[in-house]
Amino acid sequence: MLSLTNSLIPTKYEVELTIEPSRANFRGFLRVFLTKNRNSGVSDEVTGFSLHGQDLVVLSAKIGDKSLTVTCNRQVGVIQFQAETGPLAISQQLQKEVVVDIEYVGKIHSIKTFQDFTRGIFKTNFMDPDTGNSDNYVVATHGQPGFAKMMVPCIDEINHKAQFQLTINTLERFVVVSNTPMVSQSAPGPQSTLKKVRFGTTPLMTPSLFGFTLGDLKSIEAEVPLPQGHLPVRFFAVQDVELATFGLDTVCEFLPALQEMFQVEYPLKKLDFALVPFLSDMAMENFGLVTVQQGHLLLEPSMLADATTRGQVQQLVVHELVHQWMGNLISFDSWEHLWFNEAFATWCACEILSVTTGKDHWSSQEYLQQLNSSLKQDASIECQSIVQSSHKSTIVQTSDAVDPHSYTKGIAIIRSLQRCIGPKKFKEALQSFMGQVEFHKRGIKPSEIWNYFGQLLKSANIANFMFSWTQTASFPVLHVSVKDGATVLKQHRSQGGANDDTEDVPYHLPLFARLPDGSMDEKHVLMTDRSLTLTYPTIVFNSDVQGYYRVSYESAKCYDRLCDGLVSGALSELDLYGVFRDLEGFLGDETYQKREHIDGLLQVLRTIASRVELEMFPKYYHGLSLGLTILQQFEVSILRFGSDKNDFGFVASIIGPLFRQFKWPNDFQNGKYEFHQLHTMSQVLSAGKSLPEVQSVCAKYYKIVLQGPNNALPSEILDSIFTVSSFQNSSLKHWKKHYELAKSSQGISNHISGLSAGEIQTIALETVGFSTSLELVRKVLNYVLTNFDVDGSERALFGLSYNAKYSYGAEQIRDVVWEWFTLHFDKWAQKSVLDDSRNTQRLRNTLMAISVVVFEMWQDAPEKIDIFTIAKQAKFGKGLRIAEIWASVKRSNVPKMIIYQGLLGF
Secondary structure (H helix, E strand, C coil): CHHHHCCEEEEEEEEEEECCCCCCEEEEEEEEEEEECHHHCCCCCCCEEEEECCCCEEEEEEECCEEEEEEEECCCCEEEEEECCCCHHHHCCCCCCEEEEEEEEEEEEECCCCCCCCCEEEEEEECCCCCCCCCEEEEEEECCCCCHHHCCCECCCCCCCEEEEEEEEEECCCEEEECCCEEEEECCCCCCCEEEEEEEECCCECHHHCCEEEECCEEEEEEEEECCEEEEEEEEECCCHHHHHHHHHHHHHHHHHHHHHHCCCCCCCCEEEEEECCCCCCEECCCCEEEEEHHHCCCCHHHHCCHHHHHHHHHHHHHHHHHHHECCCEEECCHHHHHHHHHHHHHHHHHHHHHHHCCCHHHCHHHHHHHHHHHHHHCCCCCCCHHHHHCCCCCCCHHHHCCHHHHHHHHHHHHHHHHHHCHHHHHHHHHHHHCCHHHHCCEECHHHHHHHHHHHHCCCHHHHHHHHHHHCCCCEEEEEEEECCEEEEEEEECCCCCCCCCCCCCCCEECCCECCCCCECCCCCEECCCEEEECCCCCECCHHHCCCCEEEECCHHHHHHHHHHHHHCCCCHHHHHHHHHHHHHHCCCCCCCCHHHHHHHHHHHHHHHHCCCHHHHHHHHHHHHHHHHHHHHHHHHHHHHCCCCCCCCHHHHHHHHHHHHCCCCCCCCCCCCCHHHHHHHHHHHHHCCCCHHHHHHHHHHHHHHHHCCCCCEEHHHHHHHHHHHHHCCCCHHHHHHHHHHHHCCHHHHHHEECCCHHHHHHHHHHHCCCCCCHHHHHHHHHHHHHCCCCCCHHHHHHHHHHCCCCEECCEEHHHHHHHHHHHHHHHHHHHHCCCCCHHHHHHHHHHHHHHHHHHHCCCCCHHHHHHHHHHHHHHHCHHHCHHHHHHHHHHHCHHHHHHHHHHHCC
């Protein structure tokens, strides 16, 4: 690294660029101020130095009036500057800064599509709306991770910080913005057609944060009142910049909140957002000049009417604002820490948004899904620790330096530490750290943050906590049991299967234990050893899913306490969700599934159905929705490996009582129903389709689907209404009515809120096969046969798969389907292997989809499908992939078999 080995190191770059976008190149003049590099052990006998430069041609280099010899190593992107007359030419001046003047030429990259890679200085031309000619331009920069060296000779390393001062010569009509405010602008002189725009000097910053944007730009602006004065904020775009008003409003709302959070003044005198047509990294947090791919912030009012879209815009903008402090003012000494830089910015944005808007991001479906997906990925034997995955041999673009999994995990770890320390103490420590000027002057390591926190708060556990979670792969499972009234805890690293021999190192595990009265346990906050015994009762660990781990409750007494907490209201909404989330992770996993998990799940669901008051349901809808999803997995396991006559009493003991807990309105227009409530109601209807009371309600709703009024039913329950209606359908007349909806739903689409006619047709098609009437089963099969060449026709079989073991005497539905499938398979296969045309591929995909549905019906008779697939692959070749499909189906159904065996008590 030049910052470590170079004899001299830059302290300031004064850059003057001449940019005419109609030309392929730009001209540059650099005055660079160099001083001794004390890291390199340099002596006074200095004869030269090096700078990074890529796609740059140096025309001259001088110290005063003395020329330097220039050698370019294009392979490694380094330019070497050497004194022509020996060391004295430089060494005499080493008591002060060495000033070197460099003239050079660089390349302006032309970007025309989203596939083009933005780097260095790049341009895009676009049509002038007045003339119709494509002679308008926007020129922008992208310096991260190592593209500053395409703009200016520099030490282009993240651990090197220096000041930048920019002057740009360009067309008079162009708007020009950079990191700092403009300090002067002069009109073209008699010998030039270009104006000169000069900007102020930046604070110390890494070269990757240097940037500018110029061109035919329009702007909107505002001033943000801050204690130090009003800060000008502007948004620039090539067109329709007024569509960025919501982004501008977001800056005005949240920038003061961030300054208050950090207790450090915003580091610059202005803030600009440049919205450009193309940008490979979506957004780049250049100091004082954030660049964003315009499609993310130029949004029509109709798009911003959606709360999710507004939330995404706010999170993007606030994320980039956080970087002005963490990432820019405080920067890091290696790209391997980029995971922390990005994770911190997102954590901080979500925290600020949650506190300011009152809408808790940490309980959002999006975050919880990301967290659960990360845990699932982290459970694999191949998963590395954050530190391991951060070591990259090659970083071509920013995305190469950030592992998405480490980023998501990093957000969870930072949040976990904050909640463990306490939000107030964490904030105070962060403010103190951010105010330390010594950390502004150089690139730091994240460990320096935690060491500082530990010293300030007098706790070695803070640094140890972050070391534990970043150095160790996977996550812990906290095993909880009750013995003689005491709560026994043991932690073990999550196993990635039988062959996982990774060392089982104890983590610094935050317990987040909730007590029976609903309060949090403050006696035991952090578990650092393998085991721990608590002499007092607890009802749940990892409350509000604040920690990055799973909890396995392994005693009946654990579930008794849990159920008592549900009835008393001591559990929070996310407590119940967390319990079910972890059970979902254990069930179907031969390493973890225990009988206690199955019994506990059913006990909790029965408690909610029979003992919890209806008024308390709103806080439990989120968890209950997930619990019923797991119950559906039980149902599928029984269908695949058991009998249609054996439901283990779920409908009578859980679904029926739950159904009777709800108030089922005549229509949903006059009530407020949140997503998880509607999802739960839909699950109850679908699971209770054999109950006469459920059928009665769904018959009423089905009539509303057909007759209205408008927006009378929410989209979330339509699938269940159709499923129940189809299941009880034995009339050809009624079946045809359902079938017609699958062909055209235009006339009824206004009756269901949130669904298009096409989406309604898809739901109708996917539920048309739930009838158990043999006549109607054959109608469904005939539909698929006659529409084999229509995309998605196999969806009509979904209901038949569900009722596969329904019997007609000695024959089941799946026998009828198998006879039909084998009768027509060869004809379908012949069409599917004709050639590699698009039409043939489409037919092949349909056959594969039909095969999956049929094979799943015979999971308990694998020898039948083994014989069939061997014969068909021998006849039609591997191109049909029939054996591969069967192998995939068998693998995917192993968890269902394990669950079924658990239900039987194996």
